[in-house]
Amino acid sequence: MTLLSSILAFNKKFVEDKAYEAYATSKNPEMKAVILTCMDTRLQELSHKALGLKNGDVKVVKNAGATITHPYGATMKSLLVGIYALGAEEIIIMGHKDCGMCQIDADKVINTMTQRGIKQETMDTLDHAGYNVKQFISGFNDVNENVYHNVDMVYNHPLFDKSVPVHGLVIEPHTGELELLVDGYDKVIKK
Ligand SMILES: [Zn+2]
Incomplete structure (x- = not known):
């Protein structure tokens, strides 16, 4: 059985059993936030559990290294769309220790x-x-520096609303422990 056929077989049963009912939610994030984080496999479920998030709570944007490589690329666009079109009111940039994009x-x-x-x-x-x-x-040389850099990049983007807080966190991929690097509430320009 190939990976794809096993996924399709599981999916058929998932739908038949109505297992989706446990995940019912809307397309707007309940907690009104967008998280940019890394595609690291260890974070797949752990990051949600460790942050107390359930299905539907946040928009999640993932890529290799939780990095914005271009100010007008897909990642930045997702963050802006999250804010201007999908009801998010805060942004969290969450890097992680032992990231594969660090010193790749x-x-x-x-x-x-x-x-x-x-x-x-x-x-x-x-x-x-x-x-x-x-x-x-x-990639980058230092996870913390990368988070700081990305927080600045979002906050200083010409299309960004500076009343939106942008937080910077680093998560430990084994324990889920968070380290706060940037408290976005300190920086916001209130209207
Ligand atoms: Zn990573």
């Missing part, structure tokens, strides 16, 4: 790409077009 070896990743058939010529073409592959793959 970009050369090693590029090497793996090459081994899997991506041609140097393709990388060169991208480079000439302004998309340096090494830069594109690279």
